[in-house]
Amino acid sequence: MSTSTTARPMTPATVWLARGRHASGAADDVLRRSLQRRKDNQDIDDFLELPDDRTGPSERVFEARWRVDGDVTVRARLSLASGDGQEWILVAEAGRPWRDAWPSPAGLFWPDGPELAWDRDATTRLAPGGINPLPRDDKETRRLLRGAVRGGWHIHVVVHEAMTTDDRGRVPLARWLPPGLRHRVVEHRAAPQQLRGLNWALRDTGVEVPRGGAVVLPGTPAPEGYDARDFSVRAVFLDGSEPADLVDAVRRFAALPRPLPDGAEDALTALREDWHLLTLREELERQRALVAMYAEALEAMTQSRDLYREAAERAHEALAALQESTAAAPPGPQPAGTPATSPLQQLTRTFERLKPRRPASPAAEAGSAGVRRVTSER
Structure with a gap:
């Protein structure tokens, strides 16, 4: 069998x-x-x-x-x-x-x-x-x-x-x-x-x-x-x-x-x-565990709030930069062949400038150096 x-x-x-x-x-x-x-x-x-x-x-x-x-x-x-x-x-x-x-x-x-x-x-x-x-x-x-x-x-x-x-x-x-x-x-x-x-x-x-x-x-x-x-x-x-x-x-x-x-x-x-018959010691340990869990949740909420606040500040900075660039632009029509830039595109570019740059990986740096050497040899 x-x-x-x-x-x-x-x-x-x-x-x-x-x-x-x-x-x-x-x-x-x-x-x-x-x-x-x-x-x-x-x-x-x-x-x-x-x-x-x-x-x-x-x-x-x-x-x-x-x-x-x-x-x-x-x-x-x-x-x-x-x-x-x-x-x-x-x-x-x-x-x-x-x-x-x-x-x-x-x-x-x-x-x-x-x-x-x-x-x-x-x-x-x-x-x-x-x-x-x-x-x-x-x-x-x-x-x-x-x-x-x-x-x-x-x-x-x-x-x-x-x-x-x-x-x-x-x-x-x-x-x-x-x-x-x-x-x-x-x-x-x-x-x-x-x-x-x-x-x-x-x-x-x-x-x-x-x-x-x-x-x-x-x-x-x-x-x-x-x-x-x-x-x-x-x-x-x-x-x-x-x-x-x-x-x-x-x-x-x-x-x-x-x-x-x-x-x-x-x-x-x-x-x-789903156990309920706890001793006093077990109940105390359970309450401590709940307090620790709530503390972790509160810390996570605080970090999220700080991230939202930082993002809002960057958005205000980008908007202010966009307004300044718009005000400084010369009046009149753009030269022929020059594509028009919308305020949304300017704001996006501003955000890109504000984003932190990641350091290049060693492999990427090595590859870039190799390209430069080949270019210089030519």
Whole structure:
């Protein structure tokens, strides 16, 4: 399959992205309560909900900031579309390259608890962090997986059960993932009898799932450096133990350079250029930058005014010179064969005399000297 990433910009190493869908209810109220609880517990430093005049009636925007590793600041922005089944986009950026061991930004915005259906893939309606059985129909499976890998927002993993599992085998992969990946990975499970139909559904992606194994799907477009053999696990023991090889494959896949998902570029630009949750120090720096910008603009206006004043003075001088030359001209008709000179031409010539002369370039002077030498030799 083609692994072209097209011309889309790449995801910066400092950025964490997520997109989801809130199933029902007032998602903005859920976010307000959750963020206030996080602030009270000092999980985040502060948060802000932008007023309607900043966002418009069709969108709610929440900003939050916190620190990781003691001194690394994280800024995050969640935009929530209004309406039934509200979709949301979350972009977070840290002062250093992102580490999977840091807390999930989605987990800091939204509350914990499986009863709150905020964490659903916007395309497939599946839940990251849980186990999602594949449809029984092969065509439905193909349609599901083709839609799942488009856009690039989530990492999709397909696991084949070699035999029917018990409760020990129904532990989701997310339990073993670091916090920064738990809300980004969607796990699909295939029953023992579904292997053939599953690989038929995946034939367009160029990957296959080994019997009793797993594979990390490439997505569309595939990230740079993706090779199906590097992200395929031959055996996953669903006995409650950590699937170390699969966890390693997921972590390596997440570290690959990837293009920004569909719609993420605008969200990242809004985070960087339309940020409002400033500290006192940042506000002071911002005001100083504005003062410096206004000072530069004022200086440019002053220089323009001085140039206009100088041009006006030269125009007055030229006009005065024209009037003097006109007054000094002898009366009577011009001699035959002498072209008449209009006042406009005289004014233009006066301007030409007033224009500063540019020094000739060394090459031009050398050429002129050569002409003079040839003339003198003749």
